[in-house]
Amino acid sequence: MPVIDKYNRRVEKINSLLCVGLDSDFEKLPEEFKKLENPQFEFNKKIIEETNEFAASFKLNIAFYEGRGQKGIEELKMTMDYFRSNFPDIFLICDSKRGDIGNTNRGYISFILDWLGFDAMTVSPYLGGESLQPFFEREDKGIIILAKTSNPGSGEFQDLEINGRPIWKIVAEKAANEWNKKENLLLVAGATYPEQMAEIRKITGEMTFLVPGIGAQGGDVEATVKAGINDGKKGLIINSSRGIIFSSNPREEAKKLRAEVNKFRI
Numbered sequence: 365m366p367v368i369d370k371y372n373r374r375v376e377k378i379n380s381l382l383c384v385g386l387d388s389d390f391e392k393l394p395e396e397f398k399k400l401e402n403p404q405f406e407f408n409k410k411i412i413e414e415t416n417e418f419a420a421s422f423k424l425n426i427a428f429y430e431g432r433g434q435k436g437i438e439e440l441k442m443t444m445d446y447f448r449s450n451f452p453d454i455f456l457i458c459d460s461k462r463g464d465i466g467n468t469n470r471g472y473i474s475f476i477l478d479w480l481g482f483d484a485m486t487v488s489p490y491l492g493g494e495s496l497q498p499f500f501e502r503e504d505k506g507i508i509i510l511a512k513t514s515n516p517g518s519g520e521f522q523d524l525e526i527n528g529r530p531i532w533k534i535v536a537e538k539a540a541n542e543w544n545k546k547e548n549l550l551l552v553a554g555a556t557y558p559e560q561m562a563e564i565r566k567i568t569g570e571m572t573f574l575v576p577g578i579g580a581q582g583g584d585v586e587a588t589v590k591a592g593i594n595d596g597k598k599g600l601i602i603n604s605s606r607g608i609i610f611s612s613n614p615r616e617e618a619k620k621l622r623a624e625v626n627k628f629r630i
């Protein structure tokens with residue numbers, strides 16, 4: 365069974381393409397959490413309790429946990445254990461943007477996919493398809509490859525053209541036509557570049573995209589959904605991190621974003 369089925373089942377169960385980003389930067393946590401023994405975990409638990417009803421997926425950017433050293437990793441693991449015990453059907457993404465020579469990638473796989481137990485992780489294609497083989501082989505896990513990222517400077521390399529085709533397009537073509545033998549690949553397509561997302565959709569058929577850039581980065585929901593939705597009215601994992609978790613009412617923000625996405629998902 366393709367790994368994306370877990371995500372799609374959850375999408376159907378709660379009628380949502382929303383991914384809540386637990387980018388739980390310690391410095392930004394409310395003061396009452398900072399005083400607790402496990403501040404990031406307790407904050408995550410509260411956000412999960414408030415938003416799970418609307419979230420098909422959660423994405424944890426590992427940087428915010430690694431940044432606290434051993435304690436952050438411990439609380440990341442506690443968060444994963446909490447998900448496993450309470451919400452085993454939620455699709456869990458580690459935003460890690462890893463990618464090294466093949467042998468080294470096995471270490472990332474052991475830590476992120478096996479020990480932490482994520483369903484999927486983000487990887488960079490910069491070292492080439494050969495280096496990513498250990499990721500591609502993991503048919504039980506989703507491997508999310510950066511194609512067109514949401515940041516303002518993403519074009520510096522990703523838009524460079526080779527024989528008239530930008531690098532983001534070449535990555536999408538490789539992922540769809542060469543690398544996806546185990547049907548476990550996804551792509552990152554930022555909400556801030558809907559035109560490019562529409563092109564990537566044409567290349568990749570039904571493939572699912574992780575879509576950051578909604579909320580704090582200003583991506584447009586209507587343009588995003590119209591550009592990226594696949595024939596099955598799914599195929600998007602629409603992430604918002606700061607716009608939900610650091611708002612005054614995370615539950616309302618999650619509910620509102622699910623509804624807004626669904627409005628254009630017809």
Ligand code: OMP
Pocket residue numbers: 385387425459486512513514515552553554574576577578579580581603604605606607
């Ligand atoms: P907010 O801007 O707070 O919603 O957070 C966006 C999240 O998505 C952060 O964790 C980023 O690291 C991540 N991200 C992007 O912002 N742009 C990308 O192109 C790719 C990612 C990602 O891989 O998730």
